[in-house]
Amino acid sequence: MLRLLTASLLATSALAATAAEWQNRTIYQLVTDRFATPDGSGPPCDTGDRKYCGGTWKGIISKLDYIHDLGFDAVWISPVVANLEGNTTDGQAYHGYWTQDINSLNSKFGTADDLKALSAALHNRSMYLMVDVVVNHMVSNSDPPDYSNFTPFSKESNFHPECFITDYTNQTDVEQCWLGDKDVPLADLNTEADDVVSSLNSWIKGLVSDYAIDGLRIDTVKHVRKDFWPGFVSSAGVFTIGEVLHEEPSYLAPYTKVMDSLLDYPAWFTLTAAFKNNTGNLTALATTVWQSQASYLSGELMVGSFLENHDQPRFQSLTQDSSLIKNAMAWPFVQDGIPILSHSSERIGADHHSYPGQEQGYTGGGDPSNREALWYSGYIEDKPLVTHVKILNEARRLAIAANTSFLTTAALLYAVSESTLAVSKPPLLALLTNVGNISTAATTWNVPDAGYPANEVLVDVLTCNKVTADNSGGVLVHATSGEPQVLLPTSALSASGSICSNLAAQGQSSSALRNVVASALPVGIAVALVFFVSQLTFDF
Numbered sequence: 001m002l003r004l005l006t007a008s009l010l011a012t013s014a015l016a017a018t019a020a021e022w023q024n025r026t027i028y029q030l031v032t033d034r035f036a037t038p039d040g041s042g043p044p045c046d047t048g049d050r051k052y053c054g055g056t057w058k059g060i061i062s063k064l065d066y067i068h069d070l071g072f073d074a075v076w077i078s079p080v081v082a083n084l085e086g087n088t089t090d091g092q093a094y095h096g097y098w099t100q101d102i103n104s105l106n107s108k109f110g111t112a113d114d115l116k117a118l119s120a121a122l123h124n125r126s127m128y129l130m131v132d133v134v135v136n137h138m139v140s141n142s143d144p145p146d147y148s149n150f151t152p153f154s155k156e157s158n159f160h161p162e163c164f165i166t167d168y169t170n171q172t173d174v175e176q177c178w179l180g181d182k183d184v185p186l187a188d189l190n191t192e193a194d195d196v197v198s199s200l201n202s203w204i205k206g207l208v209s210d211y212a213i214d215g216l217r218i219d220t221v222k223h224v225r226k227d228f229w230p231g232f233v234s235s236a237g238v239f240t241i242g243e244v245l246h247e248e249p250s251y252l253a254p255y256t257k258v259m260d261s262l263l264d265y266p267a268w269f270t271l272t273a274a275f276k277n278n279t280g281n282l283t284a285l286a287t288t289v290w291q292s293q294a295s296y297l298s299g300e301l302m303v304g305s306f307l308e309n310h311d312q313p314r315f316q317s318l319t320q321d322s323s324l325i326k327n328a329m330a331w332p333f334v335q336d337g338i339p340i341l342s343h344s345s346e347r348i349g350a351d352h353h354s355y356p357g358q359e360q361g362y363t364g365g366g367d368p369s370n371r372e373a374l375w376y377s378g379y380i381e382d383k384p385l386v387t388h389v390k391i392l393n394e395a396r397r398l399a400i401a402a403n404t405s406f407l408t409t410a411a412l413l414y415a416v417s418e419s420t421l422a423v424s425k426p427p428l429l430a431l432l433t434n435v436g437n438i439s440t441a442a443t444t445w446n447v448p449d450a451g452y453p454a455n456e457v458l459v460d461v462l463t464c465n466k467v468t469a470d471n472s473g474g475v476l477v478h479a480t481s482g483e484p485q486v487l488l489p490t491s492a493l494s495a496s497g498s499i500c501s502n503l504a505a506q507g508q509s510s511s512a513l514r515n516v517v518a519s520a521l522p523v524g525i526a527v528a529l530v531f532f533v534s535q536l537t538f539d540f
């Protein structure tokens with residue numbers, strides 16, 4: 001009975017709101033139009049056409065088991081509001097970023113009930129819903145825009161005067177001039193005007209509560225004045241992660257004070273450069289991380305870490321080297337911050353060429369060729385990189401369970417050279433290299449201060465090979481074919497888990513179990529509390 005009540009409660013309310021509650025999660029990013037169709041069909045979808053292909057919220061519901069199987073417990077979906085209809089020189093609004101009416105939903109993706117059902121289906125699996133939102137602009141296919149097409153901002157005075165951004169070093173330009181071009185202008189909202197601000201704030205409050213949204217990904221954050229954000233974020237009342245597309249940690253740092261989290265773009269730039277070939281520089285990645293750890297409000301602990309997204313060329317378009325790919329894919333899962341995997345990441349695998357028409361997608365560069373329909377993949381899980389992702393998710397979960405301060409302790413970066421890097425987040429030690437899979441050079445990670453108990457038995461969870469710490473707890477490991485290693489003590493493994501479970505240390509399983517129970521407890525209490533409060537509200 002209690003179980004039933006709890007389940008129905010979860011179905012109708014947001015599970016969680018705060019940054020702390022998002023921190024132990026991993027996020028699966030999908031492009032709603034390209035993820036799954038409601039009837040399971042696989043219509044043709046040529047990314048180059050830039051047209052709607054048929055993915056919907058109902059489609060996402062039908063494939064939640066797939067996302068859950070991969071080990072993710074949060075899903076970031078495309079913007080949900082009504083967009084510009086019809087064709088433009090840049091195609092259709094299939095990505096959802098071309099807002100016309102913030103008070104209506106994008107009917108191409110489904111109905112209000114469908115979106116509520118998606119939210120409920122996620123909550124029933126104890127997963128979170130993250131919705132992408134845009135407040136910087138409304139989008140038109142004429143210049144000047146026909147402002148009467150916009151809701152509720154139907155007056156020219158709701159917008160900054162038209163000027164396209166030309167100088168990205170001029171912050172006033174970046175904030176008050178327009179993105180896009182004369183063919184598809186992104187009319188820049190006057191976010192200095194009080195009426196615009198209050199409309200946006202009450203809109204976001206309503207959206208979050210109507211659809212029981214657990215968190216927001218906020219678009220184009222650097223294009224709106226910084227002091228707009230605290231009011232918006234507090235109106236939203238849930239976790240917020242912002243997009244500030246810039247290479248420099250020093251540019252992002254002030255934005256870490258106005259919302260919970262930022263996408264870790266600076267590290268993405270150096271991550272990509274570090275692993276795209278064997279002449280990349282891992283020291284540069286470490287330097288970016290050190291700068292971010294030193295200058296962001298919560299260091300790197302609250303960033304959203306990613307290798308791919310819908311705006312950037314897929315990593316596999318830069319290299320086909322399986323070791324480089326595995327190293328780069330490991331990064332978001334082994335560092336500080338919240339791992340995010342874009343739905344394009346897991347599709348590569350030895351068998352991808354068996355899907356007709358996929359060639360372009362698998363080597364695709366940037367927008368729009370990085371936005372392929374996932375239905376071409378058949379959602380097959382038996383692929384090397386799908387397994388890689390599952391293990392990385394599980395390893396992170398085990399590390400969190402084994403160390404209550406895992407999420408609040410900054411990673412230490414060791415053994416840094418141009419070709420090697422060790423990332424220590426006890427009890428996890430990740431060993432990365434960019435020498436590549438044809439490397440015959442002797443590559444060694446030497447981490448004398450890894451901090452393990454003397455002679456602790458560790459396991460590389462990617463291979464289940466054992467590694468033993470030396471008598472001062474240090475680790476010295478040789479790479480094989482440029483593969484990464486992700487080490488955990490056998491005591492952190494779970495005998496009933498899915499990775500290297502036969503190596504789970506005997507006699508340690510009860511302590512591991514205790515930790516799991518301890519970390520599950522607050523969730524139980526929270527659920528009970530929410531239930532209690534909702535009963536109160538109901539009664540009065």
Ligand code: ABC
Binds near residue numbers: 097184
């Ligand atoms: C459409 C077409 C594209 C075409 C483009 C011009 O127009 O589809 O083929 O190339 C949405 C759609 C896009 C669409 C745009 C515009 O709208 O998804 O397909 O492109 O109509 C966010 C979202 C993004 C979304 C929007 C708009 C914003 O994630 O999906 O796009 O709501 C800027 C913004 C950033 C934005 C991005 C697309 O544009 O800041 O928020 N993303 C420099 C600037 C960046 C700028 C970037 C653009 O160029 O500094 O601010 O991003 O490419 C480094 C430098 C960086 C530099 C990069 C490119 O290189 O250090 O500074 O970034 O070396």
Ligand code: CA
Binds near residue numbers: 136175
């Ligand atoms: Ca703006």
